[in-house]
Amino acid sequence: MLGEDSVGSFTEITNWDDVSPAHREERDKLKAVLPRFDLFETEQDAPGSEIPPRPAKGTANKAASKSTEPKLTRPSGEAQNWKVTFQDDYENRSEPGARYTTARGHEDSWTVVDGVLVGKQTKDDHGAVIRTELDFDDVDIQFDFRFNGGKSFNLVIDDANEPSVHAGHVCRVSVFQKSLRISDDKTGSMNLEVRKQRQNKNLPAMQAEALRKLLARTQSSATIDIQPAAWHTLRVRIRGDIMKAFLDGQMVTNRRSPGFAHPTKTKFGFTVNGQSIEFDNLHVRQLK
Template identity: 35%
Template sequence: MMSFQRSFFSLLCLLAPLSVFAGAPVAIPADYFQQTLFKDDFSETELGKQWTLYKSSSLIKDGVLQGVELKDGGHAAVHQLKTEPYSDVELTVDLKFAGSPSTNLTFNQHKFKGSHAGHLCRVVVSPTKIILRDGKTGVFNNEICKKRQSKEKLTPEEQAILKKTQAVFPVKLEKNKWYTVTVRIKGDLMQAFIDGRLIGSLQSPGIAHATKDKIGLVTPKESIHYDNVIVKVP
């Protein structure tokens, strides 16, 4: 009985953010994405050739990618997936909080110079909130990023841009429990789903960047567990 009550309570907590989302665009349908561009269930002992690691001590154990930041590396562990260029995309990944406070699911373009390190857009997932960001025109815009790094004060216009290019949605997720997180991008609209339920949406111009070609699973500290990564395009 207690198990049923906990499950019911968890469902209510997951549904709670939907009221914040009232009046927002309807969910981008899953069947819009017909072609599987990439998939990995981490059944091999090493990452495949499409993956590269940055500042990472991550490893595959028991069929799971365990994200771990490199000690004294000065940066979160990044697991970068290089793909053919795409614009609209669906990323699905199972993940579990096993110590890290959050993970970033990022979409970038290799060697793009129009934003810091080619960052375009991302979804930040933590146990308490989901943040959707247009980094290309917002936080990773070259001028804004340079000012933030030097701790220079942003203009009121730049502060307004930062507010417009992100959206925050509260959730309540448990640690050491698996969740399926899905990100869908269609044009300038990006949406985040947990276990198939729409959590939040952001519409912003940088999301529509037409030649994304890298996906990142970004882990600060230790550890996020990842499994069953699937990338689909229309």
Template identity: 30%
Template sequence: MFPLAISRRACLQLCAALAAGSLGFTVRAADAPVEPKTLLAERGKLLLSDDLNAAPAKEWRIAKGKWEAVDGAWHGEELPSDMHPAVVRHQLKFQNAIFQYSFKLDGAKQTTLSINDQKEHVCRVLLRPNGFTVQKDDHDHDGPDKAVVFKSVTTPIKPGEWHTLVVEILGQEMLASLDGDKVGFGAHELIGTEKFNFGFTINGASASFKNLRVWEALPNKDWAETKAKLATAEPAK
């Protein structure tokens, strides 16, 4: 029994040394993924988490197009017979929120993240192979209200490659950032109204989506300074 006791004690001493880092290295868990930095707001309570790796659940409503899970991600496709972009929506009542997801253009001319109230569109981010646009939407169709483009950013969004979009909505302001780099933002009183759902749309061919997260948006104490820097930076073309 004596050799066994020595072996066990030595093992315990080795484990203690590893934990203390006294052997020159430490043992730690794998690093958690780093979330893209936010600018306008800070992440609060998680409101929705969906990896989009299975067919749309009952919480999602497919309005147009074909939506299915392919290779661990959603694949949405516009159908010519619909004569309308592919659309899928999720009910979510909120005032301020941060949306984050990854997308891939699979031949689509355009895909959007659309934010809506009970009756009309409120705002959206439009993503195309040559860049993206952040805008307040037309809120009354044939009435006097018109869409207002806050910013159009020219940057390559290569088909077949995954990109990450973060959209922040706080008060009357909204901001979109692509891959933690390119930024567009603006403000309008309509942005500050209560929202009731959001969704993805696809114009032409198809696109893929994965890793959707939605958080409550909280004020960012550095936003005023960041906003001033963005305003004085070279305008996006």
């Protein structure tokens, strides 16, 4: 029996709601076993990551709260095909800089303090938005973050030219102190037709149930434990139609969904809800 992330000649199961409980139980057992054989996907800085060790920064609190630096090994196999195409340690400035854009009216939501990007929500009706333009398809995004009063943040990936979704949103990772969720926005919650149904408070029961199943197929959640004022590391990898999320070196959730394979992603960035959340040591890798 093949799991969601398996590749083979067997018929692929795309809707697990339609199979028997026994099939889902076998899938879950297989998914629990497979990660131990996938070292590149589960190591924090796997062979060929080309990501340098995280430097100690200026403030004592920050340096003390960071985890031990990982050792990098020599590239081997598929890993060496990934190359860093964007990185930022936010040093030597007080503003995000020319590579970043904020949503209109959010200019005062983002600053750089002591080599750290700081986001604070300044509008009641929307979180603080910042984006970086970069053309990519498959991608590996890694960064450090710290909750310092904020409620949650999203790592959002967009295609500014995609007309089928709200605001170009293709996919995202949503991080709360006790949960993490990955979402295929293109075929899920931000698809214009789906979004219209989500906003309809009088949606008929059958349509509401179909909507619930659709959202379940395009999202995956995990329980986590984010310590306020402590630094954590998030790594997000998209390869084809599979997204995986790693927190502090451990894979916490993954999902196969068609929207992840959207080939023309044009920007990525953060949306912060509350006051405030900090980011550092951003690295983006793409296949060569």
